[in-house]
Amino acid sequence: MIEAAQGGDQRAIARLISHVADGDDSGRRIVGELYRLGGNAKITGVTGAPGTGKSTLVSGLITSMRSEPGRVGVIAVDPSSPFSGGAILGDRIRMGEHVDDPNVFIRSVANRGHLGGIASSTPAVVAALDGLGFAEIVIETVGVGQSEVEIASACDTTIVVVNPGWGDGIQTAKAGFLEIADIFVVNKADRPEVSATIRDLEAMLDIGPTTPWRAPVVATIATERSGLDDLWRSINQHRAHLEAEGRMEQVRRDRARHALVGALRDSIEHSVDAIGHETIEDLVQRRNDPWTLADRLLIEQ
Amino acid sequence: MIEAAQGGDQRAIARLISHVADGDDSGRRIVGELYRLGGNAKITGVTGAPGTGKSTLVSGLITSMRSEPGRVGVIAVDPSSPFSGGAILGDRIRMGEHVDDPNVFIRSVANRGHLGGIASSTPAVVAALDGLGFAEIVIETVGVGQSEVEIASACDTTIVVVNPGWGDGIQTAKAGFLEIADIFVVNKADRPEVSATIRDLEAMLDIGPTTPWRAPVVATIATERSGLDDLWRSINQHRAHLEAEGRMEQVRRDRARHALVGALRDSIEHSVDAIGHETIEDLVQRRNDPWTLADRLLIEQ
Numbered sequence: 001m002i003e004a005a006q007g008g009d010q011r012a013i014a015r016l017i018s019h020v021a022d023g024d025d026s027g028r029r030i031v032g033e034l035y036r037l038g039g040n041a042k043i044t045g046v047t048g049a050p051g052t053g054k055s056t057l058v059s060g061l062i063t064s065m066r067s068e069p070g071r072v073g074v075i076a077v078d079p080s081s082p083f084s085g086g087a088i089l090g091d092r093i094r095m096g097e098h099v100d101d102p103n104v105f106i107r108s109v110a111n112r113g114h115l116g117g118i119a120s121s122t123p124a125v126v127a128a129l130d131g132l133g134f135a136e137i138v139i140e141t142v143g144v145g146q147s148e149v150e151i152a153s154a155c156d157t158t159i160v161v162v163n164p165g166w167g168d169g170i171q172t173a174k175a176g177f178l179e180i181a182d183i184f185v186v187n188k189a190d191r192p193e194v195s196a197t198i199r200d201l202e203a204m205l206d207i208g209p210t211t212p213w214r215a216p217v218v219a220t221i222a223t224e225r226s227g228l229d230d231l232w233r234s235i236n237q238h239r240a241h242l243e244a245e246g247r248m249e250q251v252r253r254d255r256a257r258h259a260l261v262g263a264l265r266d267s268i269e270h271s272v273d274a275i276g277h278e279t280i281e282d283l284v285q286r287r288n289d290p291w292t293l294a295d296r297l298l299i300e301q
Numbered sequence: 302m303i304e305a306a307q308g309g310d311q312r313a314i315a316r317l318i319s320h321v322a323d324g325d326d327s328g329r330r331i332v333g334e335l336y337r338l339g340g341n342a343k344i345t346g347v348t349g350a351p352g353t354g355k356s357t358l359v360s361g362l363i364t365s366m367r368s369e370p371g372r373v374g375v376i377a378v379d380p381s382s383p384f385s386g387g388a389i390l391g392d393r394i395r396m397g398e399h400v401d402d403p404n405v406f407i408r409s410v411a412n413r414g415h416l417g418g419i420a421s422s423t424p425a426v427v428a429a430l431d432g433l434g435f436a437e438i439v440i441e442t443v444g445v446g447q448s449e450v451e452i453a454s455a456c457d458t459t460i461v462v463v464n465p466g467w468g469d470g471i472q473t474a475k476a477g478f479l480e481i482a483d484i485f486v487v488n489k490a491d492r493p494e495v496s497a498t499i500r501d502l503e504a505m506l507d508i509g510p511t512t513p514w515r516a517p518v519v520a521t522i523a524t525e526r527s528g529l530d531d532l533w534r535s536i537n538q539h540r541a542h543l544e545a546e547g548r549m550e551q552v553r554r555d556r557a558r559h560a561l562v563g564a565l566r567d568s569i570e571h572s573v574d575a576i577g578h579e580t581i582e583d584l585v586q587r588r589n590d591p592w593t594l595a596d597r598l599l600i601e602q
Contacts, residue, residue, distance in 0.1 A: 028592045028596075029592075031590070031592055032590040032591075032592040032593045033590075035587065035590035035591065035592070036587045036588070036589075036590055037587070038587065039587050123591075124592070127590075127591075249585075252585050253581055253582075253585055256581055256584035256585050256591065257573060257581060257584075259584070259591040260573055260576075260581075260584065260591040260594060260595060261569055261570065261573050262591070263591040263592045263594070263595035264569045264572075264573070264595045264598060264599065265566065265569060266595070267595045267596060267599050268562055268565045268566060268569075268599070269562065271565075271599045272558060272561055272562050272565070275561075280554055280557055280558060280561075281554075283557035283558075283560070283561065284550075284553050284554055284557050286336065286337045286338070286339065286340050287337070288337075289332070289333040289334075289336035289337055289428075290333075290336065290424075290428075290557065290560040290561040290563070290564040291329045291330075291332055291333040291336070291425070291564045292333045293561060293564070294561060294564035294565045294567070294568045295329075295568060297565060297599060298565065298568050298569070298572045298598060298599060
């Protein structure tokens, strides 16, 4: 299955990614193996409030990325009920123009039991696509607070999408967007107030801390591909900056740490299920307590 | 500090609970010790959409609980920004009538980095109050999907609060309220449509699976204490049912397992921080992978 997927067989990729996203034993073995083959994919995050046009923008980004050699993988993290566990398929439909491209793989992942986050399976799916040789990976997620922090630690370059008149500076700063944006996109730039919004963002960046990289503000009309070339140029400039500043090493270390935290979180339920009846009974009878037991279960390095 | 808190010293309780909620080393030691002393508190959860009058209802419940001997602890889980980490103090103000009662302890806990959940520190705070000898513990949480599942596994009795005209059956079923409600409260019962809402809930319960306990639907006007005695009676009936059916053993086992999962989650960040530089470097250099490492870090029992 891995060999077929590495060869670009779409059905093999889809089956393999389903295994990995499920997080079952075979999925964990597969992603572990693929992780060791990876490390070369460029990972781009796209986040922002619902309705800002993220999916159309991602679709435009795919076109830019496909102008160069290499396969493109997209992970769309959808809000979903923890009860149904099902992902909304809207994004896949919106990205329809790439459906027939055998070098584009799009997967919606549900953020089961992890509201507002990037879905616990996202680091594993990223690692799998990376190990399969995908050159570009895009993660699209709805911005609702904590997801911004998570997407930033999972990506090389984080794009925050806003709309004209989308919000005053306080709103943007409050949502934590300033801290994590490597690039701001003002999408739907044919609407009024676009220059005021760009000015607001620039003013916020002016009063923010001085950093080696200042997030550019790019105006786009994703439905018309307007501004998409500027955005692609900004992404490549940010990548060059990371490499030139030696920041890439730190990004890779942070990502490895982040993936490890995720893998441990995923293991916990499984590991608690494997705990013997007597151990749980010790807790019920108050002969032991969960905090002492947790410290014993996690080997200190 | 533990002795003073056991004696009912409010300031000692407040300091001790802060330690426990922080989850630092001393907090974990304290809660571990207190856990072993506990197991006797009755734990009641109150959940529902924002604005349904949960806090006023909890305030009324405290009055009912205080009509019997024993101290009452309230944990109000507030939505809060993962960036500020601060809890909104509104609930404490709304529960003002009990502020001067030395046998009532109210604490707001922030659900840092755990959006929509019951706050990772909640099981620890519950265990601490239980170990300090509190007879009744009430957890109030905003219902936004997954929190319902979490509150149900943390409590003996889960109360779901709705308002007249609050929603059709599909909405309620979708939010997962049906599965977790031991008691439905239709609060603000002086509003129109109250009988239609009660009828809707009863109809949903009719078509739902037959269970040994059928959730009663209680109409209340919490601001006037109307229906509060009915609610208190229903809570006691549910408790008697759990004991009579031998269900209490299962509830206690589930809760111990739930607390263990929480304690493990809390340990992870700490445990990853303690991991040596070379181990992370092995991941960065792809000589090892996070999933294999996670399995090694979690001892299989």
